[in-house]
Amino acid sequence: MKESYNGEDVLIKDVEVQGRRVNIKVEGGRFAAIGEEAGGEADVVIEGRGAVALPGLYNTHTHAAMTLLRGYADDMLLQAWLSEKIWPLEAHLTGEDVYWGTQLACLEMIRSGTVGFNDMYFFMDEAARAVDKMGMKAQLAYGFIDLFDEEKREKEIKATEALVSSIQAMNNPGIKAAVGPHAVYTVSEEGLSWCAEFSRQQNIGIHVHLAETEQEVTDCVAKTGVRPTQVLDRCGLLTPRTVAAHCCWLDSDDCALLGDRGVFASHNPTSNMKLAVGRAMPYGLLKERGAGLCLGTDGCSSNNNLDMFEEMKFAALLQKFFWHSPTILPAGEALAMASANGAEALGFKGGRLEVGAPADLVLLDRRAACNTPLYNAVSNAVYACNGGAVTTVLCDGRVLMQDGVVPGEAEVLDGARQAIAGLLERHQASVSE
Numbered sequence: 001m002k003e004s005y006n007g008e009d010v011l012i013k014d015v016e017v018q019g020r021r022v023n024i025k026v027e028g029g030r031f032a033a034i035g036e037e038a039g040g041e042a043d044v045v046i047e048g049r050g051a052v053a054l055p056g057l058y059n060t061h062t063h064a065a066m067t068l069l070r071g072y073a074d075d076m077l078l079q080a081w082l083s084e085k086i087w088p089l090e091a092h093l094t095g096e097d098v099y100w101g102t103q104l105a106c107l108e109m110i111r112s113g114t115v116g117f118n119d120m121y122f123f124m125d126e127a128a129r130a131v132d133k134m135g136m137k138a139q140l141a142y143g144f145i146d147l148f149d150e151e152k153r154e155k156e157i158k159a160t161e162a163l164v165s166s167i168q169a170m171n172n173p174g175i176k177a178a179v180g181p182h183a184v185y186t187v188s189e190e191g192l193s194w195c196a197e198f199s200r201q202q203n204i205g206i207h208v209h210l211a212e213t214e215q216e217v218t219d220c221v222a223k224t225g226v227r228p229t230q231v232l233d234r235c236g237l238l239t240p241r242t243v244a245a246h247c248c249w250l251d252s253d254d255c256a257l258l259g260d261r262g263v264f265a266s267h268n269p270t271s272n273m274k275l276a277v278g279r280a281m282p283y284g285l286l287k288e289r290g291a292g293l294c295l296g297t298d299g300c301s302s303n304n305n306l307d308m309f310e311e312m313k314f315a316a317l318l319q320k321f322f323w324h325s326p327t328i329l330p331a332g333e334a335l336a337m338a339s340a341n342g343a344e345a346l347g348f349k350g351g352r353l354e355v356g357a358p359a360d361l362v363l364l365d366r367r368a369a370c371n372t373p374l375y376n377a378v379s380n381a382v383y384a385c386n387g388g389a390v391t392t393v394l395c396d397g398r399v400l401m402q403d404g405v406v407p408g409e410a411e412v413l414d415g416a417r418q419a420i421a422g423l424l425e426r427h428q429a430s431v432s433e
């Protein structure tokens with residue numbers, strides 16, 4: 001399999017698409033034909049042998065390089081988890097760590113059928129270098145945290161401007177810049193407003209944590225007199241370019257406001273359950289009010305993987321359980337959240353198995369137990385299979401994995417392991433000083 005991509009044409013033979021055994025032809029990175037008649041010359045021919053074809057998935061909320069912190073701190077409440085464990089270790093991260101941690105995240109996402117993701121972290125120029133190498137699509141934001149301090153705010157502004165310039169200079173249409181105001185409890189309203197205005201001037205996305213815990217809401221009301229959603233709105237951060245992660249503790253007025261502003265709410269069920277935030281995102285109300293609905297894993301330290309098949313299942317089950325409704329968030333809607341909706345949330349066109357669309361494609365093993373029987377491929381994808389059933393992945397027509405092989409996998413794993421060792425060593429040295 002080629003490690004670089006020059007727009008090769010691809011023919012995938014004998015795959016199952018919506019109950020039909022067809023061929024899929026990819027030309028110029030887009031689906032040119034899907035059907036029995038699809039064929040002709042191709043640079044790459046993939047024998048599907050009856051594989052199940054699905055659209056490529058989009059993870060709309062993660063902190064990719066937190067792969068390096070997987071399993072470092074579990075079984076804690078959010079604030080203690082962040083302040084006592086996560087932030088002290090993150091203080092020792094280097095750009096090289098984020099380069100390898102993001103590559104590890106890309107490897108894990110490719111292996112489980114994700115072709116694009118929304119990232120908010122540190123050293124994001126290094127994250128961009130990793131995404132470019134791995135061939136995925138991403139919206140990348142520097143995590144803006146000013147802790148209500150004016151001097152730190154100026155540094156955060158410069159870091160955000162520098163990242164946006166460096167990503168725009170890459171000229172890779174698959175890698176977009178965004179602003180990443182962390183949350184209302186870590187960013188001043190001056191900082192939030194600056195992020196909103198800069199994103200408007202640059203016409204780039206906004207990636208923000210919203211209403212993750214009840215404490216976030218009660219503390220915000222006590223401090224400002226209004227709820228987090230209203231703080232974000234009065235700072236100009238609620239727009240159709242905005243992805244708001246979590247959205248658990250929203251009331252009906254909050255949901256109406258998100259719908260009116262065209263915001264995408266990113267549901268992160270596994271992280272929400274693992275951190276025991278105590279309430280499921282009000283999926284039904286947000287859908288009724290017209291908000292965009294997409295799916296994310298959060299970071300590997302509060303999940304602890306990046307498997308969007310697991311995320312679809314947990315989303316469908318958590319919504320049914322919490323809102324006492326066996327019909328809420330059916331399998332088809334969960335798949336849409338994880339594919340086409342996610343692509344739209346990040347300003348990409350893909351995530352659709354349609355002629356003319358960018359060729360974001362996932363093949364699942366037809367012979368896997370989770371696909372036996374195959375009454376309904378979408379039901380199996382959401383309720384039975386996980387990322388382990390994925391065999392082949394195309395992103396904008398580029399083959400990122402074929403028959404379970406990802407080029408350069410061993411190098412990525414070795415680099416990440418070395419980064420982890422160095423990070424722990426630096427943290428340990430600081431603790432024992």
Ligand SMILES: CSC[C@H]1O[C@@H](n2cnc3c(O)ncnc32)[C@H](O)[C@@H]1O
Pocket residue numbers: 063082086087090120121122142143144145182209212271298299302
């Ligand atoms: C400023 S970069 C992102 C920042 O967010 C931290 N983080 C990871 N998971 C969560 C979460 O669920 N809620 C809030 N913040 C989170 C991450 O560790 C980085 O410090």
Ligand SMILES: [Zn+2]
Pocket residue numbers: 061062063209245298299
């Ligand atoms: Zn997060």
